């Protein structure tokens with residue numbers, strides 16, 4: 111029998127055995143034994159953040175850009191509660207994460223001890239699973255299980271809450287191979303009968319559309335490859351959700367752009383009018399469907415999802431396929447090829463004609479301005495001057511996020527990190543930190559809003575400390591622009607509390623952090639300023655002063671249907687939204 | 696997690712008229728279902744199940760939990776819930792997603808099943824009412840498990856409606872209080888679920 115080690119050593123050994131190289135964390139009384147072990151080893155690098163929320167988003171950025179599991183280490187009580195936002199974010203966006211929280215010693219649990227919080231109680235609803243480890247001899251098994259649960263099936267965050275006495279207690283270590291779960295066995299292969307039924311529908315479609323999502327990215331690079339092959343083979347149009355951007359190259363002519371509330375005219379109309387919808391790894395989210403009773407009324411729907419509970423949750427589908435995207439696509443491609451299908455050329459060409467007419471509407475056009483920088487123009491220029499396979503974009507939440515999704519273009523998966531499901535302002539800076547840790551050579555840019563950036567600005571200090579040259583590109587419109595836009599369109603232009611009052615001087619702020627500050631105020635100076643940002647070795651805050659009252663279009667107002675979009679020319683119109691629609695978010 | 700039988704069937708169903716297969720909960724009837732869930736008997740598992748129901752706004756009409764296999768440390772949770780077929784399908788899928796859940800069976804649609812509840816019913820009174828209460832308890836095959844000169848505690852088992860009826864009859868006869876379990880249920884026939 112192996113020699114016994116203490117709980118903290120078990121944690122470290124389990125991290126090593128699960129291939130962990132980086133963890134994001136913040137110390138405190140209840141995790142000191144683990145920090146002590148961290149201090150005495152060199153295999154695992156600890157990135158010290160400035161707020162535990164930052165650790166969770168950094169872990170998300172790390173995971174999404176590398177395909178690995180993100181790991182977080184925080185103390186009990188406030189450390190754990192500060193992590194809740196990032197855990198929820200990871201749950202909503204299906205990001206694999208293991209979050210280790212310290213807990214008060216077992217004999218004090220329930221005593222309202224100093225820095226005690228019911229962490230498993232609080233995080234039960236915002237994790238895929240969580241554990242409180244009361245016996246050191248369960249610790250190794252639980253740690254391995256945590257990684258297994260977080261990274262398999264539909265990925266998600268897992269919390270392991272470890273009382274301090276358990277970290278000190280001596281126990282046996284168990285290798286990961288010895289762990290097999292009794293009840294949790296996610297299914298990756300799709301049902302062949304369903305796959306055949308799907309191929310029938312796909313082969314006979316007259317107005318098909320691929321509707322793809324974050325599941326393609328989660329399934330791994332191979333899923334994107336298979337998707338590309340399948341889309342090419344069929345010649346069908348493809349759109350993607352916010353979370354799926356990059357799984358299909360945006361330069362390709364079959365690409366319709368993003369769909370949904372701020373998606374393109376052509377993507378949304380194709381969804382509305384299609385006869386066969388092929389949903390791959392997306393979940394019929396309300397940002398995508400708009401009014402459910404008007405959603406794509408005449409289509410047969412195929413839905414590939416690894417999570418059985420996503421099937422028929424919001425939209426009833428005709429052919430559900432539960433399985434991992436890459437596995438299912440592989441089978442589907444094989445069946446499709448073996449049938450020697452010839453798509454209906456005539457139908458398809460008239461479908462493409464319809465789509466091209468929608469494309470001609472040029473829904474992303476905006477009025478240029480040679481005195482002030484338009485936010486759309488700023489993203490377009492940023493794209494032109496920074497594009498490349500080693501560029502990674504994170505965002506905050508708001509108009510800038512949508513402009514980033516619309517005007518930055520992605521050719522590969524894992525290059526685009528954004529908070530989709532939860533919509534967490536403050537995601538982008540720490541996520542950029544995590545992305546840069548995973549991709550030390552990459553150019554990592556957070557396309558930010560000035561209000562969002564203020565939420566987790568302190569992580570710039572993390573970037574400076576760890577020499578992570580992230581670029582925070584702020585589209586500074588001096589407004590919580592997305593809130594202002596809704597107030598303009600739905601609340602009579604009463605801008606209640608949405609002006610970004612008392613902003614700091616972002617250039618000086620950068621300097622105060624020991625980073626570089628750059629400002630651009632005129633279109634004529636934008637390109638040079640962006641180039642300077644790219645050439646700067648360390649972290650940068652780029653304060654891009656943009657027009658203040660620009661609205662983000664196209665837009666499907668809440669409660670409206672896909673064919674009921676507002677386009678840029680509608681700017682200045684009073685929008686009519688039903689009371690029901692107003693109640694939606 | 697396998698494809699649920701309901702889901703497997705769906706794509707064979709003939710296509711309804713265009714626009715009709717939209718999801719609309721209000722168009723569908725709500726029904727009561729008894730769902731049996733086999734879980735690892737570990738800390739917090741009940742909180743997970745209850746949290747799932749409250750967090751997603753599903754109904755719990757009754758809930759019964761106890762360890763049923765000591766060696767394997769497994770418990771059976773029997774939930775009586777109500778909802779449209781889509782909601783019930785969601786409840787099953789969401790339960791199946793919980794890590795400690797081994798198996799979820801909708802005993803109302805997937806098989807024939809037997810279902811029992813137990814109640815203890817305290818009735819106080821003298822004279823005619825007391826005699827009548829005892830007489831009715833015999834008709835319902837209830838047992839007297841406690842008695843004083845002016846009270847009885849009856850034990851009654853059966854399905855929910857039978858117990859409802861018994862309690863209703865006891866009300867004018869001096870009903871004091873009742874304690875009821877939720878439903879315990881099993882599939883009929885020789886096989887485990």
Ligand SMILES: Cc1ncc(C[n+]2csc(CCOP(=O)(O)OP(=O)(O)O)c2C)c(N)n1
Nearest residue numbers: 508509510535559560561562589590591592
């Ligand atoms: C943590 C959090 N709080 C509040 C909101 C609601 N919200 C959505 S967008 C937005 C404004 C964002 O402003 P800014 O970062 O300046 O971006 P802009 O829309 O101006 O581009 C707010 C307050 C949110 N998404 N997240």
Ligand SMILES: [Mg+2]
Nearest residue numbers: 559560589591
């Ligand atoms: Mg702003």
